[in-house]
Amino acid sequence: MSPFKYTYMFKNKPKCLICDTTLRDGEQMPGVVFSPEEKIELAVKSSEFGTDIIEVMPTISISERILTKELSNMGLNSEITASTMLKKEHIEMAVDCGVSSVTLFTPLSDLHLKYKLKIGREENLNRALDMVDFSKEHGLKVYFAGEDSTRADINYVIQFINELSNKIEYFIPCDTLGCLTPFATYSFIKKLKENCKTPLCLHIHNDFGLSTANTLAGLSAGAEIFSGTFCGIGERAGNAPIEEVCTALRFLNGIELSVNYSMLTEICNLVELYSGMKLQSHKPIVGENAFTHESGIHADGVIKHPGTYENFDPEFVGQERRFLFGKHTGKGILKHILEKYGLLHGDLNNMLKRIKELSESYHHSLTETEVINLLTHNEDLIRMEVHELEHHSSLTPDIQTQPDLLNL
Ligand SMILES: [Zn+2]
Numbered sequence: 001m002s003p004f005k006y007t008y009m010f011k012n013k014p015k016c017l018i019c020d021t022t023l024r025d026g027e028q029m030p031g032v033v034f035s036p037e038e039k040i041e042l043a044v045k046s047s048e049f050g051t052d053i054i055e056v057m058p059t060i061s062i063s064e065r066i067l068t069k070e071l072s073n074m075g076l077n078s079e080i081t082a083s084t085m086l087k088k089e090h091i092e093m094a095v096d097c098g099v100s101s102v103t104l105f106t107p108l109s110d111l112h113l114k115y116k117l118k119i120g121r122e123e124n125l126n127r128a129l130d131m132v133d134f135s136k137e138h139g140l141k142v143y144f145a146g147e148d149s150t151r152a153d154i155n156y157v158i159q160f161i162n163e164l165s166n167k168i169e170y171f172i173p174c175d176t177l178g179c180l181t182p183f184a185t186y187s188f189i190k191k192l193k194e195n196c197k198t199p200l201c202l203h204i205h206n207d208f209g210l211s212t213a214n215t216l217a218g219l220s221a222g223a224e225i226f227s228g229t230f231c232g233i234g235e236r237a238g239n240a241p242i243e244e245v246c247t248a249l250r251f252l253n254g255i256e257l258s259v260n261y262s263m264l265t266e267i268c269n270l271v272e273l274y275s276g277m278k279l280q281s282h283k284p285i286v287g288e289n290a291f292t293h294e295s296g297i298h299a300d301g302v303i304k305h306p307g308t309y310e311n312f313d314p315e316f317v318g319q320e321r322r323f324l325f326g327k328h329t330g331k332g333i334l335k336h337i338l339e340k341y342g343l344l345h346g347d348l349n350n351m352l353k354r355i356k357e358l359s360e361s362y363h364h365s366l367t368e369t370e371v372i373n374l375l376t377h378n379e380d381l382i383r384m385e386v387h388e389l390e391h392h393s394s395l396t397p398d399i400q401t402q403p404d405l406l407n408l
Contacts, residue, residue: 068221178207296330326365
């Protein structure tokens, strides 16, 4: 890792907590609908991973209320909190679902208050105080989210938090539009920390692709908790991806969280499958290319020492190292793969020429399996060691479906 890690900014932070909103904000991503069974599986995985709080929204449908009741009764390690509008009947629904806490929310920016709620700042605050009291009278712990806090008058945000401070567990200053930079996030959170005693939970959107960076900046400024989703799914461009924030905290800031990092890829693959939101190949940490090497210089370096082009062992996050073969491939990785499968070297230049021709004609790189298929079925390229190939027979299952590979 780089010697320029800014660990000093985190030196007084023994840990931070994670609020997983994959099942609430994540499902609000246009096009995403999880089934109740999928939500239960994702909640169980999230809890096993080590998130502290899982957010759901029981008021949106009857099935969501049934689900919330079920999740509340499962005895998960993660606490289930119900995201709830400032309405008595919604808070009562949350109580009926058996949750121990509600996350109440209201906007704080004048823009939202004027055009959306058509009320002033004072009325907004009074409504919030009333509903916090109402929730507490029903035995609920209260978390409070200030929607669009980062576009609100910061003096109002500070006043709002302080008026609630004795009644709520933590406040969530939402960057609803994802419109801060890391430096602005740091200043914003620092100012809140200087003026408010209430713990803060970051909830940052990704409209400018800065959600991970802004979350790290906010945590370094003193926020105690962050909210995010697996794969970063969420409204519009999404939320802070839990897998990125946790891994960056671990490797770039020296904050070891009490989570099972090796579950990250498995959970993100499940979210990808159930949400239908395809992960981009070059998605950090869990993307297919995150630990894939093709160019000759990189692949050769990784063979000699993985640290040359990998920040950490891919297994740490449940990933695996892959090599691809194409126009940038060098002889080093080809030799390495041949030796790995016990194949004789043959003429490496000729083999590389064929691999490059094929990948160019296909407009994509070849996988390790495809290269082995190619080489072991072209005797002019290589002579097989039969017993080795039998040992690796599972690597050549696609021959019938890839006749082109045989006809070079
Ligand atoms: Zn959000």
